């Protein structure tokens with residue numbers, strides 16, 4: 001697997017594949033890859049002949065008090081993992097390559113409403129940073145299909161809405177969340193947890209399952225959310241939210257709602273963890 005850092009090199013490699021009529025699949029990442037990311041590569045391979053991954057710690061999606069500076073940069077390990085996962089090409093650009101006029105001057109892509117709730121409210125500007133960098137990466141790679149993890153449920157909805165609204169000719173595939181044996185969703189930020197905290201964090205997935213079971217047995221939504229919040233606090237987590245929303249757009253569920261998503265964001269030690277579970281009643 002080759003690694004390229006410049007947009008012109010990336011475009012040249014992809015143009016050669018395109019000239020042969022090969023479909024291009026794309027998996028954008030922040031790096032520090034784990035089994036969850038490699039599963040995205042596997043999913044992409046089911047949809048395309050050539051797989052391009054990117055590793056780019058995107059400054060515009062981190063808030064001023066977030067972990068941009070300390071986010072683990074592990075390019076050599078990521079390269080080895082992607083090679084084993086049979087990725088064809090890695091794009092690992094510098095910040096200047098992606099933001100040639102600087103982050104302050106960049107064109108921004110804003111996806112209103114769905115970006116504004118939950119993580120968007122807790123992390124102002126985060127989804128504008130995500131939509132902006134994904135648009136830039138899509139423009140460079142011009143994939144036929146791109147794969148995103150369902151763990152970042154709100155991000156997946158933001159990307160789907162952006163692609164639909166801008167009529168980007170790209171199929172967006174959501175890949176299932178990979179979990180540790182205790183149910184904890186795999187995430188690069190799990191490495192901020194101690195061994196004891198990793199065990200404790202399993203309460204998040206148990207709580208999501210309880211929220212689903214309670215919704216199916218017709219408990220009031222406000223009671224379900226209150227009990228989920230209490231469970232997380234009792235386990236020593238600090239929840240940002242534990243909510244039930246409409247699966248399609250994260251709006252407040254209507255009285256006759258059938259498709260739900262339960263979402264949790266909570267802090268534990270040095271980590272902010274998110275997870276979700278979508279289901280029908």
Ligand code: PAF
Nearest residue numbers: 028029030058130133152
């Ligand atoms: O989910 C991520 O890893 C990032 O938000 C993404 C999509 C690579 C954009 O930087």
